[in-house]
Each structure stands twice: as C-alpha cells, then as structure tokens.
Amino acid sequence: MRERNKISEKQRNILRFMETFIDQKGYPPTIRQIGEAVGIDSTSVVNYNLNKLVQAGYLERTGRTSRGIRLIKPLNPRRVSVNSAYNTPRIPLIGQIVASAPVSIPEDMGHHIDDDNLIEVPVSFLNGIDPSEVFALKVKGDSMIDAMISDGDIVLLRRQDTVSDGQMVAVWLDERGETTLKHFFAEGPRVRLQPAHPTMSPIYVDAAHCHIQGRVLSVLRPSV
Amino acid sequence: MRERNKISEKQRNILRFMETFIDQKGYPPTIRQIGEAVGIDSTSVVNYNLNKLVQAGYLERTGRTSRGIRLIKPLNPRRVSVNSAYNTPRIPLIGQIVASAPVSIPEDMGHHIDDDNLIEVPVSFLNGIDPSEVFALKVKGDSMIDAMISDGDIVLLRRQDTVSDGQMVAVWLDERGETTLKHFFAEGPRVRLQPAHPTMSPIYVDAAHCHIQGRVLSVLRPSV
DNA sequence: ATTCTAAAAGAACGCTCGTTCTATGTCAAA
DNA sequence: TTTGACATAGAACGAGCGTTCTTTTAGAAT
Structure with a gap:
C-alpha cells in the first residue's frame, strides 16, 4: 500500500x-473558491483532493454542506501561533496548587469539566504536546516564590511521573509534607531539586520519597 | 433617535x-439554521435581526455568500476565553526589555510587524483592552527578579504614560539609569515603587525623574 | 383616532454550491 | 503492450441558501 499521509x-x-x-x-x-485559488479548473478535482486531505487527517468535512470544511492538523505547527484558523486549545483548570497538599488530579480529566474552568492557551505554549494531556492549576499563596511563581499564577502541567534532567516538575515531598515546583536532576539514589530563582540553594531528597505529580510546561500570570 | 446599540x-x-x-x-x-435554533420561522426575520446585529457592531456579513457571517464583538467578554469562535488576538513582540535601557516603542506599531513576531494571547489576558494598543516585550536577563519575572518571560504592556495606584508599570528611572517593573503608588511629589516580591523593599523616586513606559497587563512564561 | 415604526411571517426567485458521472491523459508495474 | 491506479476536466443535477416583496400585527407617538 502506498504512503497515505503524504500529500502533494x-x-x-x-x-x-x-x-x-x-x-x-x-x-x-x-x-470553487479553492479551485480558483490553487489553479484547479474542475470542482470534482478539488473535491478529490479534499478527500485526500481528509484521509491524511488534515481536514474534516461535513457532507452536502456549503463550506463544510474544517482544518484539523496544521501544515506547519510552528506557525499556528499566528493563525487563528485553527482552534485554540482550551485547557481544564482542575484545581489549585498549594504547598501544603499534593496536587489532586482526577483520574479521568475528560469528564465533569465545567465550561467556566477552561482556559484558552496559545498553541505555542504547549510545545507540541497533545492538549488533552495537559491541565492547569492555579497557584495559591506565596510559597512558590523560589520558582518565580506568585499567588494567582496559572501553571500548565502535563501528567507524567518521570521526567528528564533539568525539566521543571511538580513534586510531593514525603519528608516535608509539601508540594513544590523545582527543576529536577536525578543524582544516583537521590534527587536534586533546584529552585528557578538563581540565588536559592537546591534541596536534596531521597528518590523514593519524591513523587512526581507532573511536568511544568509553562506559567501564565493573567493580570498583575 | 432610538438607542442603536441595544439588542433584543x-x-x-x-x-x-x-x-x-x-x-x-x-x-x-x-x-435557516439560525432561525430553527432561536425559534424564528421566517428567513426574512432572521435576516432582519442579523442586520440589526451588524448595526450594533456584533457581526460582519458578506453579501450573497452562504454562511457569510462573522462574529466581531463578544456578547460577554469574560466568557470569550473559553470560546474560539472569535479570533484570538495576536500581539506584536516588538523588542526586549532590559534593565539597562529604556523600552523602545516604535511610534507606529501598525507597520513593519513581522509575522513571526506575533504572539497569540488569550483574550482574557487583555482585560478588555483593545489588542491594537497592546505590545509585548521579551525579558532579557535576571534583573526583574524582584518583580517575579525571569529571563525569557514575555511581558504584555499597554502604552500609556499615566497609571492608577497599585498598577504594575514599566518605568525608566533617570537617577539609576535603568528600566524596572514595579507597582506604582503616587505619594505627593514623589513615587513609591513597590516590588512584586513580598519581602523586598520599595524604592522612592522623584515623580519628575520617573518616566512611565507603559502598564504591565500580564506576564507569560512560555516554557520552563 | 391616526400615523409611524418595529417585529414577524410566508412565499417566490435565482444564484450558490456540493455531488456525481463520464471522459481523457499520465505513468509505473506486470 | 496492457493494465490499473492516479490525476484532471467538464458538464449537469438538485438541494442549499440569501434576497426581496407583500402582508399582518402590536405598540408608541402625535
């Protein structure tokens, strides 16, 4: 079978x-407008190519509906941020993050999401990650100051329990009984957690007592 | 003449x-789909109401074009953030902000804007301000730490030279020869500039030697 | 009581637009 | 050379869809 995702x-x-x-x-x-724009003289040929694009996952069509075409997959993901033809992802704001408690992530993020708790996020802030894997938490209190994060900030997280060195993570520390946001570095049996604030010192914890809640993708401060 | 902006x-x-x-x-x-949805049995009545909405500035229409309607003004601006039917504003990223230099704002922001220097911003981050009045600057260096802003952050600003007490501003300080981001408080002949970081002390400057470059609307940290 | 305007209904007209069918040309594999 | 998949053109059909015109009703202003 021939390559199905390749488009002309x-x-x-x-x-x-x-x-x-x-x-x-x-x-x-x-x-007909598409045909005129790209130099195709026949509506059937445009139709033919549109169906190819549907097969390749770039479009969705609604049958027998004028202008019933919708863009799905961006041609060049990097440029999407300047183009509103695609829908801006909406990320569920599922709770707060405080130092004194682990972040509670509902097992099934797809359900019981209130419309009012969705926040629109520029595509470029997701680093190509599937929006359905991302959730948001609102920071409560000034305990994240060492991560350069203040009260009211919104943290975008991807649910995952392992990360690469240097990535910022939300971790629950058994010994301290708190949630914190730090840059993660595995150092043998223990873990170095480095604050984003350049003058602050890292803390070291046993890897077994450090539970990764998710990776921090970006931070938004809606109003100052 | 009767109120023209009121809609039924x-x-x-x-x-x-x-x-x-x-x-x-x-x-x-x-x-016809609109009519069915809102309980209007006549296409001419829908057409009639659509034209009213155009007059009131909520819509734009393209004559004799199927589905040639476009949303312009949101009904409830607060809820736009969860709705992608409106275009997400794109804000020009017109330069950097460093402590050692005043922010340079081109007089005419409308021109010579490279497509690649536009960043998509959730509507809710603009607090109802006309996107054309807003611009973005990328923070260079760690000098804004006292404002809880780190290297690489993107600051959204509205060009204005006066602000209300408590708002965060970008100011140029003659005496220190630097740009800084602080909360602004007018106190008689002088100005108190309060860092966002709760443990840091305010600085006081003569109002005449404090040049407001713009008001800070929000801060974005694209990746951490 | 009369007049004016907003709001609504219904029907008819004609262009818009997706669909489908037939025909032609190209190129690589058999 | 033949076959078959792919690509393109053109035309015709029929439903989709915006526009316009005539009426009717209700309420406010004169």
Missing part, C-alpha cells in the same frame, strides 16, 4: 489557502 | 447560538 504540493497549497481564507474571512471557502 | 433578547440568542455553532462545527450557520 497542490494539496499543501489548498491547506495554505484555507488557513489564510478562514483567518481573513471568518468562514471556510467553497470548493 | 432574540438577538442575544442568535449571538449565543452562533458562538457555540462556530465553535463546534468550524463554520458559521446558515440563516
């Missing part, structure tokens, strides 16, 4: 045209 | 329906 130059042009068209007009183009 | 309950329903429809489907509804 003409199909790339269709995607590019659709991005700018939707961005500028606020609604998708018709088949 | 039915027209509010139309806007609400359009928000969710565009959000879910990726394209705007037809006149």
Whole structure:
C-alpha cells in the first residue's frame, strides 16, 4: 500500500489557502473558491483532493454542506501561533496548587469539566504536546516564590511521573509534607531539586520519597 | 433617535447560538439554521435581526455568500476565553526589555510587524483592552527578579504614560539609569515603587525623574 | 383616532454550491 | 503492450441558501 499521509504540493497549497481564507474571512471557502485559488479548473478535482486531505487527517468535512470544511492538523505547527484558523486549545483548570497538599488530579480529566474552568492557551505554549494531556492549576499563596511563581499564577502541567534532567516538575515531598515546583536532576539514589530563582540553594531528597505529580510546561500570570 | 446599540433578547440568542455553532462545527450557520435554533420561522426575520446585529457592531456579513457571517464583538467578554469562535488576538513582540535601557516603542506599531513576531494571547489576558494598543516585550536577563519575572518571560504592556495606584508599570528611572517593573503608588511629589516580591523593599523616586513606559497587563512564561 | 415604526411571517426567485458521472491523459508495474 | 491506479476536466443535477416583496400585527407617538 502506498504512503497515505503524504500529500502533494497542490494539496499543501489548498491547506495554505484555507488557513489564510478562514483567518481573513471568518468562514471556510467553497470548493470553487479553492479551485480558483490553487489553479484547479474542475470542482470534482478539488473535491478529490479534499478527500485526500481528509484521509491524511488534515481536514474534516461535513457532507452536502456549503463550506463544510474544517482544518484539523496544521501544515506547519510552528506557525499556528499566528493563525487563528485553527482552534485554540482550551485547557481544564482542575484545581489549585498549594504547598501544603499534593496536587489532586482526577483520574479521568475528560469528564465533569465545567465550561467556566477552561482556559484558552496559545498553541505555542504547549510545545507540541497533545492538549488533552495537559491541565492547569492555579497557584495559591506565596510559597512558590523560589520558582518565580506568585499567588494567582496559572501553571500548565502535563501528567507524567518521570521526567528528564533539568525539566521543571511538580513534586510531593514525603519528608516535608509539601508540594513544590523545582527543576529536577536525578543524582544516583537521590534527587536534586533546584529552585528557578538563581540565588536559592537546591534541596536534596531521597528518590523514593519524591513523587512526581507532573511536568511544568509553562506559567501564565493573567493580570498583575 | 432610538438607542442603536441595544439588542433584543432574540438577538442575544442568535449571538449565543452562533458562538457555540462556530465553535463546534468550524463554520458559521446558515440563516435557516439560525432561525430553527432561536425559534424564528421566517428567513426574512432572521435576516432582519442579523442586520440589526451588524448595526450594533456584533457581526460582519458578506453579501450573497452562504454562511457569510462573522462574529466581531463578544456578547460577554469574560466568557470569550473559553470560546474560539472569535479570533484570538495576536500581539506584536516588538523588542526586549532590559534593565539597562529604556523600552523602545516604535511610534507606529501598525507597520513593519513581522509575522513571526506575533504572539497569540488569550483574550482574557487583555482585560478588555483593545489588542491594537497592546505590545509585548521579551525579558532579557535576571534583573526583574524582584518583580517575579525571569529571563525569557514575555511581558504584555499597554502604552500609556499615566497609571492608577497599585498598577504594575514599566518605568525608566533617570537617577539609576535603568528600566524596572514595579507597582506604582503616587505619594505627593514623589513615587513609591513597590516590588512584586513580598519581602523586598520599595524604592522612592522623584515623580519628575520617573518616566512611565507603559502598564504591565500580564506576564507569560512560555516554557520552563 | 391616526400615523409611524418595529417585529414577524410566508412565499417566490435565482444564484450558490456540493455531488456525481463520464471522459481523457499520465505513468509505473506486470 | 496492457493494465490499473492516479490525476484532471467538464458538464449537469438538485438541494442549499440569501434576497426581496407583500402582508399582518402590536405598540408608541402625535
């Protein structure tokens, strides 16, 4: 079987045209408008290529509906941040993060999400991570000052229990009985947790007593 | 003349329906779909109300174009952050902010903006301020630590030379020869500049030697 | 009581637009 | 050379869809 995800130059042009068209007009183009833009004289050929793009996962179509085309997969993910033709991901704000308690993450993040607790996040802030794996917590209190994070900040996290050296993590420390945000470095049997604040000293804990709650992707401070 | 900006309950329903429809489907509804949703049996009546909404500035329409309707003004600005039916504002990233130099703001922000230097910002982060008045600067160096801002952070600013007490400002201090971000308090002839970091002391400067460059709206830390 | 305007209904018209079918050309594999 | 998948063109059909016109009703202003 031939490569199904490969798309032709003409199909790339269709995607590019659709991005700018939707961005500028606020609604998708018709088949004939696409044809005119990319130099295809027949509606059936445009239709043919659109179906290819659906197969490749770039588009969704609604049958027998004028302009029933929707962009799904960006052609160049890096440029999406300047293009509103794609939907901006909305991340569930599922709770607070305080020093005195472990972060509580519902097992199933898909359910019981209140519309009011979704925050819109620029795609570029997710570093290519699937938005469905990401959640947000609001920082309560000034205990995260050593991570350069203040009260009211919103922390974007990806649920994972292992991280690479240098990444910032949310960890629960058994011995101290607190949650903290630090840069993580595995050093043999123990773990070095380095504050983001450059003048503050790292702490060292036993790896067994350090429970990673998730990786910190970015921090947002909505108002100052 | 009667109030032109007031819209009826039915027209509010139309806007609400359009928000969710565009959000879910990726394209705007037809006149008949709107009518069915809000309980209007005649296409001409929907058309009538749509034109009212255009007059009130909530919509734009493209004549004789199927689904040629676009949302402009959000019904409830606070809720826009969870709705991608509106375009996410893109803010020009026009330079860096360092302690050692005043922020340089081009007189005309509308021109010579490179596409690659636009950053997408959730509407809720602008506090209702017109996006065209907002610009972004990237923080260089660790000199803003007392404002809980670290190297690489992106600061959203609104160009203005006066602010209210308590707001965070970017100011240029003649005597120190530096730009800093502090909470602003006018105290008679002088100005108290309070660091965001709770344990740090304020500084006091003569109001005449304190040049406000802009008001800080929010702070974004793209990756940690 | 009359007049004016907003709001709504319904029908008819005609362009818009997706779909489908047939036909032609290209190129690589058999 | 033949076969078959792929790509493109063109045309015709029918439903989709915005526009416009005529009426009707309700309420406010004169």
